Amino acid sequence: MKDCVTEEHLYLAFSHQYRDSIFPLHTSISLFLLSYCDCKLFKIFLVPTGEDVGDQCVTKNLPGDLEVHSVSRCQLPEVVQSCSLPAVVVKDGKFCRAGLSVVSRHIIQKTYEADPSKKDVLELLGFKKTCLKACAEVSQWTRLCEISIPLAVEKFLTASPEHCQAVPLDILQFERKLGEPVRVHNDDKIRRQKLQQQKAGAKAAVSALAEEATNELKAGEVHEHPCPSLELSVAFSKLLAQEASDAVNREASHIRRTKTSDLPVLDHIFAEGLYFTVADIVLLPCIHQFLVSSKKQGRHLVNLPLISAWYRRVQEVPGVKKAAGKCNMELLQLPDLMSAPEEQAQDFSSVPDELEEENEDSHFIGGPRPTMTKLMENGIEAKFSPHPCPSWTLDWTSLPSAVSPGEGKMSRDRALRKQQQLNNLVAVVTTLAKPGDVIVDFCSGGGHVGIVLAHMMPSCQVVLIENKELSLIRAKDRSDELGLNNIWFIQANLDYFNGTFNIGVALHACGVATDMVIEHCIRARAAFVISPCCYGFIQNTAKFKYPRSHQFKEILSYKEHMILCRFADQTAVQLPPERRLIGKQCMGLVDLDRAWAAEEQNYSVQVISMEPESCSPKNNMFVGTP
Numbered sequence: 001m002k003d004c005v006t007e008e009h010l011y012l013a014f015s016h017q018y019r020d021s022i023f024p025l026h027t028s029i030s031l032f033l034l035s036y037c038d039c040k041l042f043k044i045f046l047v048p049t050g051e052d053v054g055d056q057c058v059t060k061n062l063p064g065d066l067e068v069h070s071v072s073r074c075q076l077p078e079v080v081q082s083c084s085l086p087a088v089v090v091k092d093g094k095f096c097r098a099g100l101s102v103v104s105r106h107i108i109q110k111t112y113e114a115d116p117s118k119k120d121v122l123e124l125l126g127f128k129k130t131c132l133k134a135c136a137e138v139s140q141w142t143r144l145c146e147i148s149i150p151l152a153v154e155k156f157l158t159a160s161p162e163h164c165q166a167v168p169l170d171i172l173q174f175e176r177k178l179g180e181p182v183r184v185h186n187d188d189k190i191r192r193q194k195l196q197q198q199k200a201g202a203k204a205a206v207s208a209l210a211e212e213a214t215n216e217l218k219a220g221e222v223h224e225h226p227c228p229s230l231e232l233s234v235a236f237s238k239l240l241a242q243e244a245s246d247a248v249n250r251e252a253s254h255i256r257r258t259k260t261s262d263l264p265v266l267d268h269i270f271a272e273g274l275y276f277t278v279a280d281i282v283l284l285p286c287i288h289q290f291l292v293s294s295k296k297q298g299r300h301l302v303n304l305p306l307i308s309a310w311y312r313r314v315q316e317v318p319g320v321k322k323a324a325g326k327c328n329m330e331l332l333q334l335p336d337l338m339s340a341p342e343e344q345a346q347d348f349s350s351v352p353d354e355l356e357e358e359n360e361d362s363h364f365i366g367g368p369r370p371t372m373t374k375l376m377e378n379g380i381e382a383k384f385s386p387h388p389c390p391s392w393t394l395d396w397t398s399l400p401s402a403v404s405p406g407e408g409k410m411s412r413d414r415a416l417r418k419q420q421q422l423n424n425l426v427a428v429v430t431t432l433a434k435p436g437d438v439i440v441d442f443c444s445g446g447g448h449v450g451i452v453l454a455h456m457m458p459s460c461q462v463v464l465i466e467n468k469e470l471s472l473i474r475a476k477d478r479s480d481e482l483g484l485n486n487i488w489f490i491q492a493n494l495d496y497f498n499g500t501f502n503i504g505v506a507l508h509a510c511g512v513a514t515d516m517v518i519e520h521c522i523r524a525r526a527a528f529v530i531s532p533c534c535y536g537f538i539q540n541t542a543k544f545k546y547p548r549s550h551q552f553k554e555i556l557s558y559k560e561h562m563i564l565c566r567f568a569d570q571t572a573v574q575l576p577p578e579r580r581l582i583g584k585q586c587m588g589l590v591d592l593d594r595a596w597a598a599e600e601q602n603y604s605v606q607v608i609s610m611e612p613e614s615c616s617p618k619n620n621m622f623v624g625t626p
Helices: 027-035 056-061 099-113 119-125 140-158 169-179 187-213 217-222 230-239 276-297 306-314 319-324 341-347 356-357 369-377 414-430 449-455 470-480 513-522 550-555 560-569 577-599
Strands: 009-013 016-018 022-025 042-048 068-070 087-090 095-098 438-442 462-464 489-491 501-509 527-533 604-610 622-626
Touching: 009 027, 009 099, 016 027, 022 027, 027 042, 027 099, 027 140, 056 095, 056 341, 087 099, 087 341, 095 099, 095 470, 099 119, 099 140, 099 276, 119 276, 140 169, 140 276, 140 501, 169 276, 169 306, 187 489, 276 306, 306 319, 306 369, 369 560, 369 577, 414 449, 414 501, 414 527, 414 622, 438 513, 449 489, 449 501, 501 513, 513 527, 513 550, 513 577, 513 622, 527 577, 550 577, 560 577, 577 604, 577 622
Parallel strands: 009 042, 042 068, 095 489, 438 462, 438 501, 462 489, 501 527
Antiparallel strands: 009 087, 016 022, 087 095, 527 622, 604 622
């Protein structure tokens, strides 16, 4: 066990208690994870969300081995007040992690760092440690686990009996997810093992029936004598740190020769596939509450056989029942369920497939010229405003080395281009900012923009928001080297930042992230200076539909707009000049649509080309003021 671990404070919201759970469910999930990991590294504070919640009400029925304190919202560190809970902050109050996925992953990593013998805890992060790492704004799976299912269950529990007859669509989405074939690393090997096991099982079944002198054997009845599931064996051997037996690992020659397309698919054992991960930890308290409520209402779970089987299976994972006991969760003992096919089909027909709905027009062919011509015939062409200060530049030679992007471990040429990009953003921000302003660097990465702004404008408070932990840690190290006191670091999805601010900046916000930053700034009535990137990743999401502006919607379909987005990415220096010019025009049209959408919200927006244009193939920049 490692000593001298830095104390961190964990803040959890508290609205009310219902049965054996604390609400919002994100708080119950966090406490369950702490109990499962047997983690006591955090000082835990519950933050009442209403004025009528007393301290005694807040701290009763909590896990007995956790010391929990109560604190009001106004007593929170300033950086935490700007974030949605749960949130973790280090003692100096500058570095905050917010949102269920980020906080859950951090609890797991801290537990393992403090006690490296807890390898089972680290395994919760999944293959390549990526479980729930992608932010909910872009990952449908993270969104389902982190946001949709907890909110759906909370709504289901608070609805009056006449309004909660139907199973929530997000629960049905999880049921359908459990029925999809599993894709895991090295699944070819496991699928060959499954084929071998199936053939061995079939052979054994034939032999047994022959011995019983039964003449009723039919080819289709072999599956009524199944072997123990290979998927279960693989999943639980990993949980119990056991190796699969050599007999299972050795493949017969005819098995090795079988085409991949002819191999059997793998069935879900846990939420993400074969292995128990933090996704199961997140979903268990939610599904538990839903099942308890359904049982009390006398609801039959015949249409949720996979969720029921998953719920039973999770209980068999070592440590789950113990953690549930600590959290006063009385897990149900569900019977085996067989689905009613007709009813189940009827239920699933009402479950939207988000991916198909969002991207039904995403498979297209053809170039951008017909779309550009269509816009031109309606008087719409890419147009760029003159640069307000084209020759302005920082004196990089006089700045401390930690301010320079070269400190972010990049080549000399790339560092020079990054300095030129920063010149453009910083020049505009300095004309907009006034003492006391809060400037937010969205999608901050290693802090190239935010650190320069904090150093250049000590009278302003700068906030860096980034989902990638390592990038933000690098930024904080550079800030500490410079001794900056006017800078905060928030590891979170954009949606979990809800603080007030005056200026939002983003350098090369990828795809839809540009639109998310613009939306955040409009909501705060803040000015924005944004350089977009990765136009090819733009697509309809749960929050954003394209085109964005009223003018573009009247002329272009989603498919036509996507053609512009795909070709807007074709501006790389190695491409022919004519193709780069078309790419630049497409960039200008996509960004004109975004600018007009912002102007519909009473903003004045200019689309400008950075100087020099060679500083980046993605050299457009928005300047918007309310």
